[in-house]
Amino acid sequence: MHASNPAREHSESEPLAQGFGRPTPDGTLWCEGVSLEEIARRFGTPTYVYSKAMIESRFAAYDRAFGETPHLVCYAVKANAALGILETLASRGAGFDTVSGGEILKAVAAGADPKKIVFSGVGKSRPEIALALFAGIRCFNIESIEELERIEAEAARLGRRAPIAVRVNPDVDPHVEERIATGLGTSKFGVDRDDVLPLYRRARELPHVEIVGISCHIGSQIQSTEPYLCMVEVLADIVRQLHAEGIVLKHIDFGGGAGVAYREGEKTLPPGELVSALVEKAREVLPGEALTYLIEPGRSIVAEAGVLLMRVEFLKHARAGARYAIVDASMSELLRPALYGAWHEIERVGSAAAQTELPISIAGPVCESTDILGRNRIIATFDNDLLVARTAGAYGMSMASNYNSRPLPFEVLVSGDRVEPLQKRRQTPLDLIEAQRSLLDKSAAGEARERAAALYEETAAFVRFMKESLERT
Numbered sequence: 001m002h003a004s005n006p007a008r009e010h011s012e013s014e015p016l017a018q019g020f021g022r023p024t025p026d027g028t029l030w031c032e033g034v035s036l037e038e039i040a041r042r043f044g045t046p047t048y049v050y051s052k053a054m055i056e057s058r059f060a061a062y063d064r065a066f067g068e069t070p071h072l073v074c075y076a077v078k079a080n081a082a083l084g085i086l087e088t089l090a091s092r093g094a095g096f097d098t099v100s101g102g103e104i105l106k107a108v109a110a111g112a113d114p115k116k117i118v119f120s121g122v123g124k125s126r127p128e129i130a131l132a133l134f135a136g137i138r139c140f141n142i143e144s145i146e147e148l149e150r151i152e153a154e155a156a157r158l159g160r161r162a163p164i165a166v167r168v169n170p171d172v173d174p175h176v177e178e179r180i181a182t183g184l185g186t187s188k189f190g191v192d193r194d195d196v197l198p199l200y201r202r203a204r205e206l207p208h209v210e211i212v213g214i215s216c217h218i219g220s221q222i223q224s225t226e227p228y229l230c231m232v233e234v235l236a237d238i239v240r241q242l243h244a245e246g247i248v249l250k251h252i253d254f255g256g257g258a259g260v261a262y263r264e265g266e267k268t269l270p271p272g273e274l275v276s277a278l279v280e281k282a283r284e285v286l287p288g289e290a291l292t293y294l295i296e297p298g299r300s301i302v303a304e305a306g307v308l309l310m311r312v313e314f315l316k317h318a319r320a321g322a323r324y325a326i327v328d329a330s331m332s333e334l335l336r337p338a339l340y341g342a343w344h345e346i347e348r349v350g351s352a353a354a355q356t357e358l359p360i361s362i363a364g365p366v367c368e369s370t371d372i373l374g375r376n377r378i379i380a381t382f383d384n385d386l387l388v389a390r391t392a393g394a395y396g397m398s399m400a401s402n403y404n405s406r407p408l409p410f411e412v413l414v415s416g417d418r419v420e421p422l423q424k425r426r427q428t429p430l431d432l433i434e435a436q437r438s439l440l441d442k443s444a445a446g447e448a449r450e451r452a453a454a455l456y457e458e459t460a461a462f463v464r465f466m467k468e469s470l471e472r473t
């Protein structure tokens with residue numbers, strides 16, 4: 001019998017939706033009904049751990065907030081594309097915002113209704129357009145006149161009609177880190193608001209295109225409703241002009257972007273607050289328009305539902321008192337700190353450690369000076385400790401890479417006291433070799449690869465033996 005999470009018995013009203021919560025008094029950190037130490041024991045590190053109940057409750061919060069208003073919540077697959085997560089959302093009726101053929105295929109494979117898939121992105125390739133047409137998706141969010149002409153040509157070739165919405169660039173400042181703003185006038189995304197009407201007029205002339213909506217997405221990690229309200233005004237202005245020209249739309253897509261709290265006390269934009277503000281504003285500025293409302297949240301559904309579990313290899317000291325905890329995760333597993341200087345709360349997992357006032361930086365093994373997951377944190381930690389980086393469910397695994405030939409981290413989805421591995425097995429360096437050259441090739445060059453495979457297997461067997469010996473003592 002495993003120990004169970006005592007916090008569960010204490011909050012029966014919403015027992016599992018809290019996902020991770022704070023550690024229990026003995027220092028154990030739980031994901032729903034499973035301790036993170038147990039996950040590390042069973043699956044090793046680095047591992048992303050997700051709470052299914054929290055993902056479901058975040059999706060439900062969006063869905064519920066629309067009430068009786070016709071709507072579709074299209075989860076932005078780019079935030080976290082694990083099939084197990086897409087399946088969870090598809091089974092609850094979610095739609096999907098996709099940005100590549102790969103994401104469309106994954107959504108379909110997860111059981112999504114193609115009529116609930118929208119396809120955004122500034123560079124849709126011809127094969128991706130063909131795939132979307134064969135799948136029968138709900139809508140292409142068109143980002144340029146060049147793309148419109150390309151879609152018309154592909155649809156004509158395939159004898160289909162492509163449903164389209166124009167993604168408007170409203171030139172609205174979302175007041176976020178500039179690298180994740182997408183609706184500023186100079187940005188590569190969307191169609192300049194002055195070019196939108198001519199584009200719709202052109203679309204109306206095209207025989208293989210059907211105008212179904214209008215869309216927008218102004219950025220990510222947005223913390224207030226104010227930029228969204230400016231965006232709705234720009235969209236409403238366009239919808240009214242289209243209506244006057246006899247172009248009547250079926251839907252309006254507000255995009256995603258709601259922010260979450262990465263640090264305690266940081267401002268967030270809860271789903272209910274965002275949806276109420278959008279619906280109220282859209283009704284006010286577009287009275288009488290019978291539009292279905294679409295929204296494309298990514299981060300706000302999965303970020304807080306995930307942590308990255310990692311282990312400290314050892315501590316290292318540098319000049320002037322600089323201290324590092326070198327961990328077995330890095331910018332290859334969690335890129336956000338290196339890419340945006342983003343903050344993730346990092347905590348020690350396990351029984352309470354001694355107090356400390358000494359700052360320590362959590363650093364990965366990758367050969368980049370920016371490979372620091374957290375700078376100068378106050379964490380009492382030592383060799384072999386388990387640590388978590390919180391709020392890592394969004395743009396964590398989905399932006400992970402094999403940089404420095406590091407295998408991708410593992411992922412598990414926790415539901416109550418069950419743990420579902422999201423990959424068939426953890427990636428190994430042999431998988432990286434196999435992706436480029438066969439390990440079974442018997443040619444002269446193949447011998448070197450065979451030696452590498454044997455070397456890896458010998459080491460893996462030794463590591464297993466050491467682990468088992470340690471567990472026995």
Ligand SMILES: Cc1ncc(COP(=O)(O)O)c(C=O)c1O
Pocket residue numbers: 076079097120121182217219220221255256257258296297298299300
């Ligand atoms: C078109 C589009 N929709 C939705 C999203 C999801 O954004 P977020 O994860 O901030 O909700 C993005 C990413 O920023 C996007 O580019």
Ligand SMILES: N[C@@H](CCCC[NH3+])C(=O)O
Pocket residue numbers: 078180220221336394395
């Ligand atoms: N990947 C970014 C956000 C960009 C969203 C995609 N347009 C992040 O981690 O915050």
